[in-house]
Amino acid sequence: MSRLARIAAPLALVAVLLAGWEIACRAMHVPSYFLTPPSAVAVSLARHFPGLLKAAWYTLSSALAALVIASVMAQVLALAVVLSTTLERAVQPLAVILQVTPVIAIAPLVNIWAGTDHPERAVVALAVVVAFFPIYSGALTGLKAVDPDLMRLFDLYGAGRVQRLVRLRIPSAVPFVLQGHKVAAGLAIVGAVVAEFVAGSGKVQGLAWRIFDASFKLETARMLAALFMLGAMGAILYAVLEVAERAGLKWWRGR
């Protein structure tokens, strides 16, 4: 497939879908509160762009802060766990329970703990909860995925515990940790948005709140514009992390 076709194919699909949507709205006289045509969404997007951008930054900065916190916590715990089998046994069930419990179900509780004065803390905390697991399991898998022959070589040369960790396990884990961060970044946004929805107050002015606000006022075009921003933001973040992962791998193995 040529480069042009690869770029053109998804764009063409989007164009066809948008055109169908626009024509259907106009032909069937759908009320605008029910479904607005894409042209109206575009107009709304342009009109509210500064506010939406601010809201997007609010959500994104919460997600990024959560990603940093989750990254540090997950990697420290993975390191601790790999050094002690007992600790790993102790942590494993809790980690699994945390992972399989839907974030939406714990959001109200976290909101209470954060307090009504600091709903933004709940947003970051919930994003941390969902971003934690992929990094933790990636780091743990990586720390254990050491080439067994390299391990034997370290045995043969009488390497100590610390040498084994610093010179073998940690470097071996790098590709897995990079992958974990890529997955975690997407999930952090999900966590932040969920928390914003549950907080539902005017103090947390992220994209989710914009969607909520517009929905109360039946401004469907503004809702769709905010949704578009959310999708675009997620896609950009994913692309950035994809590039970062590739650069990281290139640095790691020199090619």
Added chain:
Amino acid sequence: MTVAALENVEVDYARGRALGPLDLAIRESEIVALVGPSGCGKSTALRLLAGLEAPTRGVVRRTQARGETSVVFQSPTLAPWLSARANAALPLELAGVPAAEARRRAGEALARVGLAGAEAARPAQLSGGMAMRVSLARALVTEPKLLLLDEPFSALDEMTRRALADDVLKLWQGLQPAIIFVTHNVEEAVYMASRVVVMTAGPGRLAGETAVDGPLPRAPGFRTTVGFRRTVETVSKALAQGMAA
């Protein structure tokens, strides 16, 4: 003088006997090839000599000091995140040799295996043969008394493995470590070794032993000599009997 020996060793795994009873002694500066059918326990014998595994019964005699025994595995087993030089310097650094000296000696070891100029390359940038040379340089950097080679050329093409066989013999001439070379290729065994030990099908026992005449490293055209062909036949026959036993 004996560098390492297996005395009446047996190794049992959960699935049953894997090796032995086996006696094997390696003298200083001697090159011994260990041949046998797949699953006969050749690699287990090598791991015993490296001290990476303990026998179920019997005694393993080997020098205990760090860096006196080196192993080259079937695959190059290099750390992908380290340069060729850092990979070769690893045994020294793990033993506490200062970084600058370790780097210098690693550079020398790489030059000996013909990789001068490739010090900064990462394993992913090297061909299979070159990666195997880095692995050899890493094994030689501690100037070991015993070098254990576990089918080191099995993943390489014929021309590369012949070139590497000659290179290993040339390197042996310098430091004169005792070498134990595990292979399932009879011609390679006869070419490389002054003594070929044949093992039976698993659990591996001694099926026979053949001395190989002629100087090491081999003269050009050694593979076409009558002596070489005859020794290959003798070893092949012992191997066939060992497989039937």
